[in-house]
Amino acid sequence: MGEIRALERGDKQNWQKLWQGYQAFYEVSISPEVSEETFERLLAPDEPMHCALAVEDGEPVGLVHYIFHRSTWTRGDYCYLQDLFVDAAVRGRGTGRALIEHVREKAEAAGASRVYWLTQEANHDARALYDKVAERSGFIQYRQVLGT
Numbered sequence: 001m002g003e004i005r006a007l008e009r010g011d012k013q014n015w016q017k018l019w020q021g022y023q024a025f026y027e028v029s030i031s032p033e034v035s036e037e038t039f040e041r042l043l044a045p046d047e048p049m050h051c052a053l054a055v056e057d058g059e060p061v062g063l064v065h066y067i068f069h070r071s072t073w074t075r076g077d078y079c080y081l082q083d084l085f086v087d088a089a090v091r092g093r094g095t096g097r098a099l100i101e102h103v104r105e106k107a108e109a110a111g112a113s114r115v116y117w118l119t120q121e122a123n124h125d126a127r128a129l130y131d132k133v134a135e136r137s138g139f140i141q142y143r144q145v146l147g148t
Helices: 009-025 032-043 095-109 124-133
Strands: 003-006 049-056 059-069 078-086 114-116
Touching: 003 095, 009 032, 009 049, 009 059, 009 078, 032 049, 049 095, 059 095, 078 095, 095 114, 095 124
Parallel strands: 078 114
Antiparallel strands: 003 049, 049 059, 059 078
């Protein structure tokens, strides 16, 4: 496992490749306009959104996006680990675990009271890792998709 570091402007092409890999894995397509805005938000110092890359031999091989937000249940913010993706060629070497740990460390440093995330029920490989590093909340997600 190499290093985990913050996203930088010069990472755009590599970030896009990983971001497209994430979308392909989940069989979704996010418009280029939304992806462009997401990249800009991830770099903006006044945004609560952040990105870290896992880098091996100078090449980004994984990404994690996380967002800080308020909660009505605690004084400290929550940290939502929204997207986690590791290139298939390097899976099973601890990269996903290292990215989760990076987010946990950032959340602790920011005074957050928890890190949480969602995954699809059928994502068995990821769930095997998640069961080792976190506890399942028992909540079921519901959603209403709106126009934007």
